[in-house]
Amino acid sequence: MNKPTNLFQKPPSFMTRREMLRRCGAGFGLVGLAAMWGKDLLAGESAPGQPLAVKPTHFPAKAKYVIQILANGGPSQMDTFDPKPMLTKYHGQRLPLHFATERPTGTALGTPFTFQKYGQCGLEVSELFGPLAAQHADKLCVIRSMHTDVPIHESSLRMMNCGASIMARPSIGAWVTYGLGTENQNLPGFVVLVPKGMPVAGADNWQSSFLPGAFQGTYIETLNKKPQELIENLRNSYLSPEEQRAQLSFVDKLNQRHQSARHEAALEARIHSFEMAFRMQNAATDAFDIDREPAYIRTMYGDTAQAKQMLIARRLVERGVRFVQVWHGTLQPWDSHNNIANDHRNLARDCCQGITALLTDLEARGLLDETLVIWGGEFGRTPTVELTQDAALKPTAGRDHNNHGFTMWLAGGGAKGGVIHGATDDFGFGAVKDKVHVHDLQATVLHLLGMDHEKLVYRHSGRDFRLTDVHGHVVKELLA
């Protein structure tokens, strides 16, 4: 490895645009290190100092990338993707069934929204996501029988993102990049987009926990920031690119001289990391700069904070970023305890166009087949109306958290389109048919990415840990 590194290596001209976007990071350094390591790597194994290098799957994958759209706070299934005419009939009366949730709830609250059938599959969707369904109903794989353990935001977000409601465990994005590495070494492998602030449970949602820090999600606030400001220290405000290039060439000379007497892989890896960082400065700025999109694309996505994030997500995946989390917002925006008719309408208005455009755009670019899009919250909401908790016990016109049953959907990435899987009871309170626990969904996501959720393990604290703990079954019915 005495070959001088080349900071300015151009990718060969025969590469396609996408190949080029992804590959330009992997120079000779990477190949050299892998060769130096001299062994075949399995999912989860890394060459020294190269935790993010691409690793093979356990079996052929359907999906290569994931965009996880988090409607954090818990969207209501009865008001979106799980119509319940019986609930409307019972409106204002006690239901014959009741489940304890976080707060007291009273009588039935029928949906204020109208539902319509879409697509060949006849998927019924409320007006909130009508435009999405109108274009993509037959691509959606709707799971109406999701359930999770507790009706508490923090716990359920940890369950959804880390597979454990209590302890801090690695996030699914960390597990996936640990298992597969990432294709573009000029960008982080796991990116977390939040308009501003932190969702409930904070960094727990994208942490690498006991996995190496390299797999931690890179948290990015997207609102009102220039592309080069999104990643910390991405830009040098002291030197021009030429000056920096000269400086790094000098550092490289120092390092080569130092290394030549030592031949340590770790030294070589660090030399290489400067090359990558140098290229990342441009690559990342470019990746996050949605102004480089043509006007018709920007118009298609719309002008909201959500739309901007969806477009960034597409640009990232296009460049080979493995896992993108897209959060609706800080704390728990979908948490409509009060006035759900108004709040849910506004929330859906913020994101529906962007999500619709994302699916359209991914498909147009041939990316939808290999990109798994996941939509949902950490849980759903009660069909019963929440009660205030003072002596009056008045209804609030909103719904409480509901872990017993809720809806999520998948699209692309090997998920079967036009499918409605499972069902809740007549009122939407609890999942009753073909129940899918969050661990089952996680097992299925890993399966689509070519990994066996029981084999993707990491030894910590005396035992092998995995995303799905000791649970989870791949839901075959969801696979295309």
Next chain:
Amino acid sequence: MQNRRIIAGLLAGALLATGTLCGAEIKPRAKGKAIDIEVERQHWSYQVVQNPPPPTLKNRRWPQADLDRFILARLEEERLKPSLPAEKRTLIRRAYFDLIGLPPTYQEVEAFVADRSPKAFAELVDKLLARPEYGQRWGRHWLDVARYADTIEQSVDGERRIPFAHTYRDYVIDALNADKPFNQFVVEQIAADLLPKQDKADLRALGFLTVGRHFRANEDGPNLVIDDRIDVVTRGFLGMTVSCARCHDHKFDPVPTADYYSLFGILGSMQEPLDLPELSRKGDAAAIEKYEKERARILKEYDEHVTACMATANQHFRDLVTEYLQVIVSSSPNHRTIEGSVPLDTPRGLLYYKAPGRWEALLAQSKQSGEPFFKLWHQLMDLPKEGFAAKAQTVLSGMTAQPAAYHPLIVAAFHEQKPETMLEVAGIYGKVIQDSLKTETDEARYVTNLVYGPSSPVPPHDRQEMIDDIHRFLTEKELVNRKDGERGDGLRTQLSVLEATAPVERPMAVVAMSQPMDPHILIRGEMKNVGASVPRRFLQVLAKVDDRKYADDGRLELARAIASPENPLVARVIVNRIWQQHFGVGLVASSDDFGVMGQAPSHPELLDHLAAWFIEHGWSLKALHRYILSSATWQQSSATDERAMAKDPANRLLWRMSPRRLEFEPMRDSLLYVAGRLDAKLGGRSAPLDDNNLRRAVYGYTDRFRIPSLLRNFDVANPDTSIARRSETTVPLQALFLMNSSFVRQQAEALMKRPEMVQANSIEAKIAKAFELVYSRQPSRDELKMAQEYLGHVAEGEAGAKQWASFLQGLLISNEFVFLD
């Protein structure tokens, strides 16, 4: 596993395959088979520490310390040779970073090189161990184990600060600097408050138990806090993963679930008081007075709030008797009125979430004792819903026929009654109980005593029970409504906010509960699934150390058992942790798991030798550092050797010194130090590691909710759980920090302005000075040329300054600055 694979790397392929490094045989217990402690105790780490004689060797000249003979014996076995001794320049740099986490100055290096005395190195080590920076460097290692952070992970109102977390950090640093015997260090961190002879400052040690996550947003929160303590105590001191036995017997190690709950009883029998003792105060009198007034106000309001909640709860349970009894009826298997769970909103108010459980406990108690008041209730509850009215009449006739077996108030109340449903029965019972409260007869007193008296599980009995409930998670509350809970939380937050900037220091002390917890196994770890009672005692696999059942809370006994010289684990675990920091990898690579699934020691006899040596030398960590650093093993060169590399690329046999990279903290500290800006002050509150923070990184503010990505990018330990060994990754985000951050640039500019640099009056002299300041050496001729080429014709003024800064930054971010030979 992967970080071990990355680092310990090719070991598996090269050595294990040939069987030359034998691991303990892993024989997972057959599925479903119970733990046989006697058999499983045979695992190597539970055996008494031996003090094996150092082996005899062919090469008698190489060893400098007894420990070298164990290393050399293994090398000779493998026909490998140890490396040559490192050069003095390498040695001093290695010693500085190992012991104090900062580089030697050029002058220090030169003086050491010039010192021909055979004692020069030993004296250097003594000097470094005596510096306060030693405690700062090694304190950080222990803080990884202790999962130290300055905040809890999350709170509803956003106030996350643990106001006195830093007092624990300071305790650790002080203890290390004072070379507090390790066994004492152990005992204090578990039970400083219970020691017969106490130094108030040692109460700070208890932060070890209280500086973890608080799990407030969890139904199971209080149990998880105890679980966290069990984990940090057992993994931290014993290399045992006892928390794996929370839900079932440990799958691999001889730790039955009963042992987990024995420790649960010990580590759960303490409280974290709101009103912490005072250690010291600082600041002007007016500020202190204002603080104290405010503090007294909050504590008083809190106290009054607890009193008010007690009264409210008592009244609530008197007002809503019928409603509670009706909930029990509606959710019973025989009389269920709704699918799922019964709503808690009633026309007369909202019931407390988990309070029905207290009434169920009362009824269960009554059923078991066979007392007469609820006798009829139990009989009627047992009837099916179908045809209830008729069957109830039969029971009631039975009661009329034999009234003596029933309570007279019940006999009277049900006289001529024809209840159609069990809900009606609940109504009658409720009325009897409420009427009794207004009546002064023996019969009525019997009822009120039964339902509200000191042995009834219904009302709150002591303030602590109420305090616990006020802060319990919303859906778990039994004694307060949401509003009163929030008010209590709010007052606690007010106090936290005040204490977070208080002019006084307080230890994060705990106090033993007046009545220790009587632990029960929770089946599958579930709160509601209570199994057999277990004694408070030490782990059974270590029963030879202490097999008593503790009459009191047992925390001091536990601490002493852990710190006992008879304990086969505690000394082995700590000497291994120290070894790991000196060599990159421990003799046992899994330094927090000495169990069956952990890795076997590469040099089992050496591990025992070190453990015995350590105990013999008064559990002195400084003595152990001296011993290790005096060895030929530690003093080897790190140069590679093709043959040895092929055989043992991971260097498990220590045929050379493994080259190491500085972790984030010593790297940042060294940047500041070389720039002449490091503030090496000891102690005090943490502050974020921003550009203006010139203190050592161990004093950086760690927020569990918002861990700075910079720290995680550089593999700084995640503070949520005890970390035995950091991962070591190389990613471009690290390089971006070094290339582009204002922090690094500022250090380069400060370095440029150091008088030594300014005074150097030629380009050549400046370059040479830069090498002295950054690398503690002179540049070679070609390095000088390289630097001159880069600098070219340095301009005057601003442009020249910029170029010099870029040059210096280049030196600071180069490999030589962060790698140790």
